Amino acid sequence: MATVELTFSALPAHVRTARLVATAIARRTGVEESLLDEVRLAVGEACSRAVEAHRAHCPGEPIRIELRDDSGRFEVTVSDQAPSDEIKPEQPLDLGMLSDPFATGFGIAVIAGLADDVEVFPSPKGMRIRMSWPAAPNGRLPV
Amino acid sequence: MDLKLDHRTEDGLTIVEVEGEIDVYTAPRLRELLIDLVNKGNFHLLVNMEKVDFLDSTGLGVLVGGLKRVRAHDGSLELVCTQERILKIFRITGLTKVFGIYASVDEAKEAHGKDK
Numbered sequence A: 001m002a003t004v005e006l007t008f009s010a011l012p013a014h015v016r017t018a019r020l021v022a023t024a025i026a027r028r029t030g031v032e033e034s035l036l037d038e039v040r041l042a043v044g045e046a047c048s049r050a051v052e053a054h055r056a057h058c059p060g061e062p063i064r065i066e067l068r069d070d071s072g073r074f075e076v077t078v079s080d081q082a083p084s085d086e087i088k089p090e091q092p093l094d095l096g097m098l099s100d101p102f103a104t105g106f107g108i109a110v111i112a113g114l115a116d117d118v119e120v121f122p123s124p125k126g127m128r129i130r131m132s133w134p135a136a137p138n139g140r141l142p143v
Numbered sequence B: 001m002d003l004k005l006d007h008r009t010e011d012g013l014t015i016v017e018v019e020g021e022i023d024v025y026t027a028p029r030l031r032e033l034l035i036d037l038v039n040k041g042n043f044h045l046l047v048n049m050e051k052v053d054f055l056d057s058t059g060l061g062v063l064v065g066g067l068k069r070v071r072a073h074d075g076s077l078e079l080v081c082t083q084e085r086i087l088k089i090f091r092i093t094g095l096t097k098v099f100g101i102y103a104s105v106d107e108a109k110e111a112h113g114k115d116k
Helices: A012-029 A033-057 A104-114 B027-039 B057-071 B084-092 B105-115
Strands: A002-008 A063-070 A073-079 A117-121 A128-134 B003-010 B013-022 B044-055 B076-080
Touching: A002 A012, A012 A033, A012 A063, A012 A073, A033 A063, A033 A073, A033 A104, A033 A128, A033 B044, A033 B057, A104 A117, A104 A128, A104 B057, A104 B084, B003 B027, B013 B027, B013 B057, B013 B105, B027 B044, B027 B057, B044 B057, B044 B084, B044 B105, B057 B076, B057 B084, B076 B105
Parallel strands: B013 B044, B044 B076
Antiparallel strands: A002 A063, A063 A073, A073 A128, A117 A128, B003 B013
């Protein structure tokens, strides 16, 4: 099992860096090219949500991402330290409900629609979002 | 890639050209532009997404916010988008039912003309 860990300050500018790192490692782990856009977007959503939560609750604390190559799966875990609001990923779409700064449940809904496998662990000490995609069993796919 | 924004008015439609990545970092600039356009009386907006490389829920939120603002003035906010990876995000979130989405600026202008 190979693991890459990344921590970053809760700044919107760093979300792009996190996306790029996750996509690069997904490619190296052997995630199919056709899934890389989904990895990029889902990791970006999870990091954006974490940045917004930290900026509201604990701007000085870092956000942590673990990227793991685990027996044929590429697994990403994004952990924040902000108290989680109640999550309602199955909320029906209501135009009036959607705020234009950021809609937390909306981001989670996008992740759920993109990742092959998603688990969300909210807690008073922060939220952990674990998502994974199929990867080549021994890392990089043969060219 | 950063975000590039431009806009012009053609046949009563304000066309907003967006190029690059719309995410939590860059979306505020698009929000400011849309708010500014509405404040200046532009209530029929067409956002051209054909050169958008990346869009996340923050960007969706900005577009929905823009739609709410123009609708308050009986206006419209529609999109030009044919990129499957961008359209997928609209489908996942059900927003294909909220926005008019066209294959080209000309197609959108034609539809807008018929609605007048």
